[in-house]
Amino acid sequence: MTSPSSPSAAPPSVPQARVDELQQDAGRSGGVRQLLSGQVAGPLAALILAVVVFGLTTDTFFKADNFALILQQSVVVGTVAIGQTLIILTAGIDLANGAIMVMGAVVVGKFALDGNPLVALILGAVVCIALGLINGTLVSVFSLPPFIITLGMLSVVTAAARLYTGSQSYPIDAPLLTVLNEGPQIGGTTITYGVMLWIVMTLVITYVLSQTSWGVKVYAVGDNPVSARLAGVKTRRVLLFVYAIAGLIYAFGTWQALGRTPTADPSSYATLNLDSITAVVIGGTSLFGGRGGVIGTFIGALIVSVLANGLTQAGIDSLYQQVATGLLIVIAVGVDHVVRRRQVR
Amino acid sequence: MTTELSSDTTLLQARGLTKHYGHVVAMDNCDFDLRPGEILAVIGDNGAGKSTLIKSLTGAVVPDAGELSLAGERVHFRNPLDARLAGIETVYQELAVAAALDITQNLYLGREIRQAGPMGSVLRRLDKKAMRAGAAQQMADLGIRIQSIRQKVETLSGGQRQAVAVARAAAWATNLVIMDEPTAALGVRETNQVLDLILRVRDHGLPVVLISHNMPNVFQVADRIHIHRLGRRIALVESAHTSMEEVVAVMTGAKPPTSMHTVGADEIAVPALPQDKADNNG
Ligand SMILES: Nc1ncnc2c1ncn2[C@@H]1O[C@H](COP(=O)(O)OP(=O)(O)O)[C@@H](O)[C@H]1O
Numbered sequence A: 001m002t003s004p005s006s007p008s009a010a011p012p013s014v015p016q017a018r019v020d021e022l023q024q025d026a027g028r029s030g031g032v033r034q035l036l037s038g039q040v041a042g043p044l045a046a047l048i049l050a051v052v053v054f055g056l057t058t059d060t061f062f063k064a065d066n067f068a069l070i071l072q073q074s075v076v077v078g079t080v081a082i083g084q085t086l087i088i089l090t091a092g093i094d095l096a097n098g099a100i101m102v103m104g105a106v107v108v109g110k111f112a113l114d115g116n117p118l119v120a121l122i123l124g125a126v127v128c129i130a131l132g133l134i135n136g137t138l139v140s141v142f143s144l145p146p147f148i149i150t151l152g153m154l155s156v157v158t159a160a161a162r163l164y165t166g167s168q169s170y171p172i173d174a175p176l177l178t179v180l181n182e183g184p185q186i187g188g189t190t191i192t193y194g195v196m197l198w199i200v201m202t203l204v205i206t207y208v209l210s211q212t213s214w215g216v217k218v219y220a221v222g223d224n225p226v227s228a229r230l231a232g233v234k235t236r237r238v239l240l241f242v243y244a245i246a247g248l249i250y251a252f253g254t255w256q257a258l259g260r261t262p263t264a265d266p267s268s269y270a271t272l273n274l275d276s277i278t279a280v281v282i283g284g285t286s287l288f289g290g291r292g293g294v295i296g297t298f299i300g301a302l303i304v305s306v307l308a309n310g311l312t313q314a315g316i317d318s319l320y321q322q323v324a325t326g327l328l329i330v331i332a333v334g335v336d337h338v339v340r341r342r343q344v345r
Numbered sequence B: 001m002t003t004e005l006s007s008d009t010t011l012l013q014a015r016g017l018t019k020h021y022g023h024v025v026a027m028d029n030c031d032f033d034l035r036p037g038e039i040l041a042v043i044g045d046n047g048a049g050k051s052t053l054i055k056s057l058t059g060a061v062v063p064d065a066g067e068l069s070l071a072g073e074r075v076h077f078r079n080p081l082d083a084r085l086a087g088i089e090t091v092y093q094e095l096a097v098a099a100a101l102d103i104t105q106n107l108y109l110g111r112e113i114r115q116a117g118p119m120g121s122v123l124r125r126l127d128k129k130a131m132r133a134g135a136a137q138q139m140a141d142l143g144i145r146i147q148s149i150r151q152k153v154e155t156l157s158g159g160q161r162q163a164v165a166v167a168r169a170a171a172w173a174t175n176l177v178i179m180d181e182p183t184a185a186l187g188v189r190e191t192n193q194v195l196d197l198i199l200r201v202r203d204h205g206l207p208v209v210l211i212s213h214n215m216p217n218v219f220q221v222a223d224r225i226h227i228h229r230l231g232r233r234i235a236l237v238e239s240a241h242t243s244m245e246e247v248v249a250v251m252t253g254a255k256p257p258t259s260m261h262t263v264g265a266d267e268i269a270v271p272a273l274p275q276d277k278a279d280n281n282g
């Protein structure tokens, strides 16, 4: 069956005008309107507001080089936060993502010491995906709470990375491993391949979430797992895939991080888990699952960087940056709460 | 096509269904008959075994014994997917829709249409236009009033939400729709809307099995009533030829089912009224 229709020839009991109206509505495409509606509009307005305020109050903010810098500063959190978004959309959370990314980095660092950097990079990716799969298995097959599972993983993987390296750092010098920090001159400034990769990944995941049936299932599982299961969605399989794909995304985060700081340091990025959650939440994705998307997360990561950068340019103590970020989190969660209260009657 | 069967044939038939949970006999040699094009109400006290019977018709429970046939052919449902593939769709009591998804996404959840050509086969792109058109047609066919097919289900009232669940079931069912207390969570006005919808689904040619506790609702829509007691069907009556008092009396054991005008009594063996629960179950 390709389209729903009752097995009968009985004429519709609704005036034809009404049917036409619905059909017309059905024919219009969603496009930009849909993209800008809901979750993305608020974060985008906040980003624009921040940019305008810092542009007006400092002379150094509104420069192409500064914008390029902000993008580069956002790239690691932004990339990892894509995976975090997928997990939060399923009403889960990943506290171990930073640890997984760092584990990937030290695996790459160790194998690249006297081996092929491509092989090292692939091995790092395999480790990230495997750790994602372990999370996914515990969450989906054994129905354990993601918060607890990933909290445990955070401990185990952080310790494992230090044991594996003897708490040492490895220098990264292979061009392949740092290539994401390079890039062509565009408009008088350097746009790195890392930034381009981040944008492309955001667009690819947006496509997957909004244009494929798998994407619909991710939202359905996060919104109401019971109804999803009753509708025939294999909810466990969807969850398992989400955590595995998040692992793959963290592997790209590893690559981005080695480009930004060419050292594989087992004690780096200790707050990346919370930073990625911050970007997701400020980007308008609901912590309760089922609502949001990665374009919002992209904007959320940018907002955090813009605040850090702008307040520094304005000569304001960096502690105020944390205050501002905290306020934004509270506002974002408050807005989400109001939206859900209004809509879930 | 179900509508081509004559009215005295049976679309879905069960004989001798039995299900034990430890020492509890949830179904005890239970029969079931559904005719094409009818609304069959299933009533019975709490714990009578209605849900167990319904679950064995939808594949959610596999009976220990007994047989099931659909349009004259033996069927074995090992899981809900088997029943769904056989054209049986179920509407559950809890409003089983995803609130953050829109009407179209709910109607097509798990059955999305992909675009033709490489866009669909390689890029897995959904054909949203086709799905919205199909959803609009389905909602219009069933006379369900909504503003837009893109409305998120959370913006709908409880009755409209259940209407979306019914529309989904009716859209995909090719043989019958089963509804387990679809109005239990609704107010009076919304209940009536859903009852109207059930009549329209029937009028479109799909038979409906309706489990309900609400006698006025049952008499409002049902063509026949299956009375369930102590794990089995004790009577099958036409609602036009009986009264609410009589049905309730038989359902609760105050009156023997032999006193009723049962339908097709020659083909349905009416079991003797159990005298004592403990004896009967032991
Ligand atoms: N999964 C189960 N495990 C144990 N006992 C069950 C189970 N399902 C139903 N029963 C028992 O079977 C009997 C019939 O239950 P049920 O089919 O739910 O009745 P109804 O839907 O008519 O209220 C009850 O005594 C109930 O406790």
Ligand SMILES: [Mg+2]
Pocket (backbone or CB within 6 Å): B050, B051
């Ligand atoms: Mg029940």
